[in-house]
Amino acid sequence: MSLRDIINKNLTHWVSGNGPDNDIVLSSRIRLARNLENVPYPNRASAEEKAAVSKSVIEAISQQNEIKLHYIDLADLPEVEREVLVEKHLISPIHAKEGMEKGVLLNDNETISVMINEEDHLRIQVLIPGLQLDKAWEIANNLDNLLEARLDFAFSENWGYLSACPTNVGTGLRASVMVHLPALNLTNNIGKVLGAVSQLRLAVRGLYGEGSESAGNIYQISNQITLGHTESDIIDNLKSVTTQIVSQERQARKLLLQEQEIEVKDRIKRSYGILKYAYRISSEEALKLLSNVKLGIDMGIIEDVDQGVLSELMVLIRPAHLQKIDGKELTAAERDIKRAELIQTRLNM
Amino acid sequence: MSLRDIINKNLTHWVSGNGPDNDIVLSSRIRLARNLENVPYPNRASAEEKAAVSKSVIEAISQQNEIKLHYIDLADLPEVEREVLVEKHLISPIHAKEGMEKGVLLNDNETISVMINEEDHLRIQVLIPGLQLDKAWEIANNLDNLLEARLDFAFSENWGYLSACPTNVGTGLRASVMVHLPALNLTNNIGKVLGAVSQLRLAVRGLYGEGSESAGNIYQISNQITLGHTESDIIDNLKSVTTQIVSQERQARKLLLQEQEIEVKDRIKRSYGILKYAYRISSEEALKLLSNVKLGIDMGIIEDVDQGVLSELMVLIRPAHLQKIDGKELTAAERDIKRAELIQTRLNM
Numbered sequence: 001m002s003l004r005d006i007i008n009k010n011l012t013h014w015v016s017g018n019g020p021d022n023d024i025v026l027s028s029r030i031r032l033a034r035n036l037e038n039v040p041y042p043n044r045a046s047a048e049e050k051a052a053v054s055k056s057v058i059e060a061i062s063q064q065n066e067i068k069l070h071y072i073d074l075a076d077l078p079e080v081e082r083e084v085l086v087e088k089h090l091i092s093p094i095h096a097k098e099g100m101e102k103g104v105l106l107n108d109n110e111t112i113s114v115m116i117n118e119e120d121h122l123r124i125q126v127l128i129p130g131l132q133l134d135k136a137w138e139i140a141n142n143l144d145n146l147l148e149a150r151l152d153f154a155f156s157e158n159w160g161y162l163s164a165c166p167t168n169v170g171t172g173l174r175a176s177v178m179v180h181l182p183a184l185n186l187t188n189n190i191g192k193v194l195g196a197v198s199q200l201r202l203a204v205r206g207l208y209g210e211g212s213e214s215a216g217n218i219y220q221i222s223n224q225i226t227l228g229h230t231e232s233d234i235i236d237n238l239k240s241v242t243t244q245i246v247s248q249e250r251q252a253r254k255l256l257l258q259e260q261e262i263e264v265k266d267r268i269k270r271s272y273g274i275l276k277y278a279y280r281i282s283s284e285e286a287l288k289l290l291s292n293v294k295l296g297i298d299m300g301i302i303e304d305v306d307q308g309v310l311s312e313l314m315v316l317i318r319p320a321h322l323q324k325i326d327g328k329e330l331t332a333a334e335r336d337i338k339r340a341e342l343i344q345t346r347l348n349m
Numbered sequence: 350m351s352l353r354d355i356i357n358k359n360l361t362h363w364v365s366g367n368g369p370d371n372d373i374v375l376s377s378r379i380r381l382a383r384n385l386e387n388v389p390y391p392n393r394a395s396a397e398e399k400a401a402v403s404k405s406v407i408e409a410i411s412q413q414n415e416i417k418l419h420y421i422d423l424a425d426l427p428e429v430e431r432e433v434l435v436e437k438h439l440i441s442p443i444h445a446k447e448g449m450e451k452g453v454l455l456n457d458n459e460t461i462s463v464m465i466n467e468e469d470h471l472r473i474q475v476l477i478p479g480l481q482l483d484k485a486w487e488i489a490n491n492l493d494n495l496l497e498a499r500l501d502f503a504f505s506e507n508w509g510y511l512s513a514c515p516t517n518v519g520t521g522l523r524a525s526v527m528v529h530l531p532a533l534n535l536t537n538n539i540g541k542v543l544g545a546v547s548q549l550r551l552a553v554r555g556l557y558g559e560g561s562e563s564a565g566n567i568y569q570i571s572n573q574i575t576l577g578h579t580e581s582d583i584i585d586n587l588k589s590v591t592t593q594i595v596s597q598e599r600q601a602r603k604l605l606l607q608e609q610e611i612e613v614k615d616r617i618k619r620s621y622g623i624l625k626y627a628y629r630i631s632s633e634e635a636l637k638l639l640s641n642v643k644l645g646i647d648m649g650i651i652e653d654v655d656q657g658v659l660s661e662l663m664v665l666i667r668p669a670h671l672q673k674i675d676g677k678e679l680t681a682a683e684r685d686i687k688r689a690e691l692i693q694t695r696l697n698m
Contacts, residue, residue, distance in 0.1 A: 262686070266628035273626025279615035337611070 003345045006325050007316060012088045013109035015311040019130015023298040024246045026178040026218065026311050028133045029089075030140040030235075033163045033172035034122040037152040041164040042117040050101035050117045057116055060150035061105060067143055069105040069112065080329075083320030089127060091115055112143065119164045120172075122147070129311070131242060133175055133235050141231075160227065170227030175235050177242045178207075180310065182217040182295040183252035186264070193248055194219065200241055201225050207287070207314070216287030216314060221245070253299055268296035272305075275343050280336035286317050286343060305347060313346055352694045355674050356665060361437045362458035364660040368479015372647040373595045375527040375567065375660050377482045378438075379489040379584075382512040382521035383471040386501040390513040391466040399450035399466045406465055409499035410454060416492055418454040418461065429678075432669030438476060440464055461492065468513045469521075471496070478660070480591060482524055482584050490580075509576065519576030524584050526591045527556075529659065531566040531644040532601035535613070542597055543568065549590055550574050556636075556663070565636030565663060570594070602648055617645035621654075624692050629685035635666050635692060654696060662695055 008016075014027045035041060036056065039049055058071050074082055074095070082096040090113040091104050105114040115123040124147075126140040147153075154162040161172040168174070184190040194204045207218040221242065223234045256264050271292035275281070281289075294310035296302035315321060317339045323330050326338055357365075363376045384390060385405065388398055407420050423431055423444070431445040439462040440453050454463040464472040473496075475489040496502075503511040510521040517523070533539040543553045556567040570591065572583045605613050620641035624630070630638075643659035645651035664670060666688045672679050675687055 262629060262682070269626040269628045270623050273622035273624075274619050275622075276626070277618040277622025279618045280611060333611070 003325070003342065004349055007312075007342070007346055007349070010084075010316065010321060010325060011312055012090070012315070013111050014089070014127045014129050015315050016308055017109075017129040018308070019128060019132050021131040021246050022129060022307055024180055024249050025131040025242060026180055027127055027129055028131055028136045029125065029127045029174075029176045029178070030133065030136040031126075031174040031176075032122075032124040032140055032144055033120040033161065033168040033174075034124065034144070034147070035154040035162055035164070036121050037154045039121065042119065042121065043164065045117075047100045053121045054101055054103050054116050056151060057105070057114070057122060057147070060147050063150055064146050066146060067107065067112065069107050069114065072104050072106065074102040074104065075100075080320050080323050084324050087315055087318040087320050089315075090125070092118060092123075094118065112139065114143075120168070129308075131177060131239070131246070133177070133239050133242075137175070137231065137235055167224075168226050171229070171231050171234065173226055173231050173234055174222055175238045176220050176222035177238065178218060178220050179242065179245060179249070180216070180218050180291065180294060181245070181249050182291050183256050184249050185214075185217050186260075187252045187255055189248070189252060190214075193245060197221060197241060197245070200237070202238065202241060215284060216291040216310070218287075218291070218314070253295070257299065264299075265301055268292050268299075268301050272296065272302055272347075276347055277344075278340045280333075281340045281343065282336055283317050283319075283339065286339060287314060290314065290343075309346065313343060316342060316346070352674070352691065353698055356661075356691070356695055356698070359433075359665065359670060359674060360661060361439070361664070362460050363438070363476045363478050364664050365657055366458075366478040367657070368477060368481050370480040370595050371478060371656055373529055373598050374480040374591060375529055376476055376478055377480055377485045378474065378476045378523075378525045378527075379482065379485040380475075380523040380525075381471075381473040381489055381493055382469040382510065382517040382523075383473065383493070383496070384503040384511055384513070385470050386503045388470065391468065391470060392513065394466075396449045402470045403450055403452050403465050405500060406454070406463070406471060406496070409496050412499055413495050415495060416456065416461065418456050418463065421453050421455065423451040423453065424449075429669050429672050433673050436664055436667040436669050438664075439474070441467060441472075443467065461488065463492075469517070480526065480588070480595070482526070482588050482591075486524070486580065486584055516573075517575050520578070520580050520583065522575055522580050522583055523571055524587045525569050525571035526587065527567060527569050528591065528594060528598070529565070529567050529640065529643060530594070530598050531640050532605050533598050534563075534566050535609075536601045536604055538597070538601060539563075542594060546570060546590060546594070549586065551587065551590060564633060565640040565659070567636075567640070567663070602644070606648065613648075614650055617641050617648075617650050621645065621651055621696075625696055626693075627689045629682075630689045630692065631685055632666050632668075632688065635688060636663060639663065639692075658695065662692060665691060665695070 036053055039053060042050060061069050085091045086093050086096045090110055095102055095115050095118045101117050103116040111126060111128050113125045124140055124143055126136040128136050156162055160170040163169050163172055181190060184193055197204055201224050203222050203224045205220045206214040223238055271289040275289050290310045290313055297305055297307055319335055322335050322338050385402055388402060391399060410418050434440045435442050435445045439459055444451055444464050444467045450466050452465040460475060460477050462474045473489055473492055475485040477485050505511055509519040512518050512521055530539060533542055546553055550573050552571050552573045554569045555563040572587055620638040624638050639659050639662055642651060646654055646656055668684055671684050671687050
């Protein structure tokens with residue numbers, strides 16, 4: 001199998017698909033935290049209790065035909081495969097760690113994942129490309145309803161859905177978008193924009209979760225509050241803020257072309273040249289350059305590469321993907337070389 | 350006419366041709382200083398006297414059929430064209446400056462040039478690709494003989510050929526080679542090697558003459574002494590030192606591949622990538638990157654570009670060439686953009 005085939009085979013829908021406003025919004029995500037009534041939360045449950053949780057969830061899924069999910073027991077997966085799921089954003093880093101009775105349900109194109117026995121008994125996730133929070137919500141809500149018809153979810157009239165951590169109580173809903181904001185960075189407006197976002201009860205994080213740097217000018221924006229608002233309030237608020245950010249990023253891009261055309265073209269084209277020819281590259285540098293290249297594609301400066309390249313490569317160049325694609329463990333130095341090769345294969349596709 | 354055609358049209362033989370040891374020795378040059386008997390040196394001669402010098406030299410040339418040279422009166426050339434001749438190393442920067450009765454004789458492929466009324470009445474130069482000092486000497490000596498049969502050269506039994514500056518008295522011979530020594534630089538051996546050269550009565554200069562930096566790892570090595578040695582002593586000494594330098598540079602290249610293979614490959618390939626995609630580039634950066642690319646070609650790391658690229662481009666990317674090719678005056682910022690475009694056209698040829 002050629003490297004091209006392997007790349008295609010390893011792509012998950014949210015990175016390879018297209019969606020609205022995909023020039024700036026890489027993906028939309030809905031996550032629902034749910035727990036079974038009268039069963040201790042996973043951190044306090046026994047192995048038997050957790051096994052029972054898995055069993056009931058798998059049964060509930062098998063009792064309906066609308067959504068087709070297949071179950072993976074994480075204990076059956078080698079570490080590298082678990083890490084691949086983390087890099088695809090399908091399970092959390094904690095869920096990938098050694099542990100009993102952890103599992104995940106996935107649909108074929110990996111837009112739906114249900115973690116079983118992570119922090120909560122169930123974490124339903126829908127992750128799709130572009131700005132489509134409503135659609136993601138619709139899919140997640142539908143799956144939630146199908147499950148709730150067959151399982152007893154812990155629910156209080158006062159508090160709503162109960163969860164292991166109080167920050168998820170209520171709707172159990174976390175809605176988020178992943179946005180690419182290079183022009184706001186280049187025009188030094190990012191601080192102002194993200195500061196304003198924080199004041200709107202939304203959290204901003206870098207690409208790899210809490211506290212991480214904004215590698216590749218990619219930010220995750222999500223609701224902080226799950227309690228005291230309806231699901232549609234939460235989603236509408238995030239959607240409206242995201243739409244404003246998209247418009248500010250687009251304005252910043254126009255401004256860049258007006259005021260720094262030569263500098264910007266040069267920066268973008270050089271980034272592309274280095275990515276196309278480097279013999280080795282760190283993931284940090286690769287993300288930085290890929291961010292420039294995606295900006296170039298979106299601005300019409302680079303014409304022979306498609307828009308999805310950043311989403312695809314930011315996943316494919318991570319350590320577990322590289323090792324899976326290469327079929328063996330790699331040292332950091334070897335990964336830098338394989339990463340460069342992979343990027344070049346993808347850029348020439 | 351396409352940019353490719355224009356590039357080809359503007360190439361002079363010493364940059365576009367091939368010669369022995371062309372991986373390291375870019376060119377060999379022989380220059381003879383000659384003056385006419387009983388005529389003041391150009392800096393003291395009247396316009397009439399200098400006009401008479403031009404006239405006799407042109408006549409002498411026309412009286413023989415062996416070597417075909419055409420005369421250019423520098424006063425007839427616009428400044429940019431005079432600068433183009435400087436950038437091709439066919440006339441000196443001083444000779445390109447405004448002044449009376451300055452001229453140059455050139456053959457078709459520009460391997461032979463004879464400056465008239467520069468510092469001396471005649472400066473015969475032969476400039477050919479690769480390490481071929483003997484061949485360059487043969488051509489220069491032959492032309493010198495043809496001229497001497499028809500002109501009275503100022504000659505003293507004690508001192509040999511007389512010249513305006515005492516450093517040229519005797520043979521009037523300056524032999525030089527232009528060498529590309531990137532690996533000696535990268536392995537930090539360049540100081541040692543060039544220091545040894547200086548002790549062998551040879552002068553080392555950067556690409557653009559005395560005191561200039563070693564832009565692009567290119568050095569000119571020439572004899573310092575013209576008096577008290579025969580022409581063949583001078584040439585043999587330079588040839589032997591150059592051969593040793595070539596061998597040391599080749600060893601340094603082997604060492605580089607053994608000890609820093611990954612770093613070197615990465616540096617070379619990134620340089621190539623930037624040159625192929627930059628939107629603008631300064632001539633200093635371009636030379637630095639072209640030096641890496643030529644090293645890559647010579648080491649087999651870059652395969653789709655020919656060896657002559659450094660010699661050609663180090664001439665073509667200079668200001669006068671860029672303005673001539675573009676057909677109009679360019680600001681420094683405009684030149685940086687045109688330079689990038691020209692390099693990319695050449696690299697894709």
